[in-house]
Amino acid sequence: MTEPLLKVEGLKKYFPIKSGILGRVSNHVKAVDDVSFTVQEGETLGIVGESGCGKSTTGRMLMRLLEPTEGTVTFDGQELTSLSSNDMRKARRDIQMVFQDPYASLNPRHTIEKILMEPLNVHDIGDPKERKKKVHEFLEIVGLSSYHAKRYPHQFSGGQRQRIGIARALMTNPKLIIADEPVSALDVSIQAQVLNLMQDLQKELKLTYIFIAHDLGVVRHISDRVGVMYLGQMAELADTEDLYEKPLHPYTQALLAAVPVPDPEFVREEVTITGDVPSPANPPSGCRFHTRCPFKMDICSKAVPIFAEVEKGHSVACHLYEESRPQ
């Protein structure tokens, strides 16, 4: 197997909780707690999970928009976590991000041209004339027209704004795009347009995607491999087909069973989990899912399950599969 484009090892992010008048750190919110995965060039890795599972924090740490507490991120042979902030800025030329809210992520006072030119200015790409040409070129690539360049964000609909967000991410010819819930603010019919656009661009420009979302249908559609996160940890990671057809982790099974299916004839399995996600400031001992797990054993509240391969390319962190692992 070739060297992965992105390699994440033991990534952690602890946010301190300060209390009292002295602001002493009394505890930590373990937003991301020991997450490791790799991304191959040209593939789409989907990361799913419910709110508070740490998927967005993970995405931000990969670009060091948030400093990891621990762990390393290696991109294209270069360890990002040890770079100076200046070198990191240069490295971001190859890693770009698309955000969820196309209303909040575009400056309302700038024209689209200015917004799209910004990454070129920051990374000092081309001269002003070339930059302008490139803006117009990318507007067309994402399905808008070059006359849109003079307009302001409020003149566009949500779907068009998300296209602009994608165009901005593409301006520097990045290798990796981290998309954090890129379609969840959009209506279904517009969502399909943006997903199709992202797939076309991937083929054309040979992009690698990390696609963070909570919608399991969307993630299945776009991803080659999918990782499921729960309370700051990776519960399961496998090829998309494997994960959806034979999920191993009880959490993945419950998550898949809970999704409403647009087919009234479909009889779904009884949803087996109850209750809410526990607080990440005080996660359950042992396996973090044991408080809601229908297959809980004695060991689950005592020992942390190891996240490791059970079958080729299918990793899971669950005590149920401890024995079936290749030794």
Place this chain on the structure above:
Amino acid sequence: MNERKTILDVKGLKTSFFTDDGEIPAVDNVNFHIREGEVLGIVGESGCGKSVTSLSIMGLVPSPPGKITGGEILFQDKDLTKLSEKEMRGIRGNDIAMIFQEPMTSLNPLFTIGDQLREAIKIHKRDWSKKQIQERAIEMMKLVGLPRPEGLMKEYPHQLSGGMRQRVMIAMALLCDPKVLIADEPTTALDVTIQAQILKLIKNLNERLNTAVLLITHDLGVVAETCERVVVMYAGKVVEEGPVHTIFNDPQHPYTRGLLESVPDMRFKKERLYSIPGNVPKPGTIKTGCKFAERCEFAFGRCIEENPELYQTADNHQTRCFLFDPKEVQSHDRTVIKS
């Protein structure tokens, strides 16, 4: 099953917003009815008028700028649009109750859950003793599956999770045994595992208490799972209405078909998603013709010139599309749209 009595009948409802740009019709001549104990879904994308419809029923359209300009909303032979605010207050919460998308903004953060539940009972049941009120509140909390109700009564909304808050809202809505429960995107702010629990609860309560439910959502999965009948709205109009099985298995309006096609299905991978071209038109911009015509691949001359009506295409199934006009059926091959 069709013998159940109609409990709420919306006829020709028109709700407009009066802005500097003139009158913007958000809901334009909408007709539908709910029968006793039925779960009816209204589905559509943002701006289709589904929420304004529900607010109109509750008499909660912000006025100004909003106003119900036409039509009637018949509930037990009373036209709700003609009632005074005082009379409406007697109906709201008592006969028709509503739950909203974001349970945090619907609960007062400064009062305990108990305070808020008790207040809601007190308003409608003035002659009840304190003990009766307390018992009723606890009974409802048990009914919606809230753990340790006595303890929760003393807690504040921020101490509860999103799913629990929505359960409190449902408990509050059902305090006075309403005949109709309007649920406006009740699970949109919740995670899927919690959503599944809340939907199960709503369905369960509908069966046990025989409360009719009007479920407003953008999520076709939620509709398929919970509703018996569906109303599909687009740009302030009902474009299709029918039993849930018919709508999902034999959708007729090009918009409904497009919408169903564009949802990524969790159960299998589609090669490429179908997408409806263009955007939802701004309310009020399309004056004549079918509002969906400019995005419709089957549109023909008449679609731009005339307003289509709802055509009966089967029992209980209606579609607002000229392709289903009996006059057009001969000239237009309907197999195109069935493919």
